[in-house]
Amino acid sequence: MSPRSWTDEEKRHGDLLSKYLYLTRRVDMKQIEKTIQYLIVSGMSERPSDPNVFHLISFSEGFDLSPLFVGGKRREEGIWFATREPASCVVSRVALDTAMILLHRASTSPMAGSGGRFRLRIEGEERGRMGKLAVATDIFIVARRCSLWRSGATGATPPSSARGSTVMRSAPTLKDIMWTSSSDGQIATWIKYKV
């Protein structure tokens, strides 16, 4: 994949996605907007600096020795892509795509329960230098009692509930946003994320 801008079709897809999420009212769009702004601002709190290729190299899967310890399953799967879009566009797109995926998962999961109206809220959380960001999602499922747990890289934590409604957390992560400028002044953005 070469660094390029999004095509018109891809842009229309993004608009459509956004409209769909808004109209179904199953997603707290206000919160998503807040999150996107927060992610962008916190990411940019690190001055967009020259990319350090050693940092880039450190992401090689050849250095990830975790499969030695966790039975062959790689700890991190990520997707890299390069684009000419500014980071703000990519962040909002990833946030929307994530919302869509989780919405689908939640609606098809056995926990959805009867008449499962639920709302999706995405919270942003800043971690580390170079704009490391995490998008954690809460899915509030108003349904029968079910066990809830938060899954993260370090394993499951004990169940919790919030104000009488059940909470399921999954944690897709927007791992790294790095900014750089190419020789012709365009912004190329590398992003690694997983859902």
Added chain:
Amino acid sequence: MGCVPSTAGVKYSPGYEDLVKLASKTTFTVNEVEALYELYKKLSCSIIKDGLIHKEEFQFALFRSSNKKNLFADRVFDLFDIKRNGVIDFGEFVRSLSIFHPNAPESEKIAFAFKLYDLRQTGYIERNELKEMVVALLNESDLYLSDDIVETIVHKTFTQADSKGDGRIDLDEWRDFVKQNPSLLRNMTLPYLKDITMAFPSFIVRSEAEDVDMI
């Protein structure tokens, strides 16, 4: 273990080294070294059943494929193989992993990373080595950037790191560079090592299942 001979009830693989001695020389406790020995036995017998970790077994453990080519995994293997005899024995395994422990001294991590990136072991990181590593990373991630862009970013990093301006990065320059950019050492720490004895229950279950007595 299938390939480890039984001697008076105690099983030693050919690459074995005294656990207590190893523990004292590294950041691991004796229990942790014991746990690492269990891991080592399994890794060292996965393809070539001689109790030593060969390159294919290392690759298999990391990538579930014994012939996946990865520049950085190759470098890691070469550095683990301290004696440079083409295999990793238990002592080398523990000593090298020790550097990745969260509590290992930073100076060890800095030195190890430097040797990793010094692809041709000249004692310096040359510009073409840096570019080679960037290209390898891009290929691995199926990411394409034009040569212009690659040259630009390699140039930027290289000139930042090469403070003496002699066209290559030496260990001192690397040390200073890392001090300014601590996140460069992120790949030199494995959080799993902090609690090895608890870290791989699935592995322990499997090794019990595979355990076959050789009489």
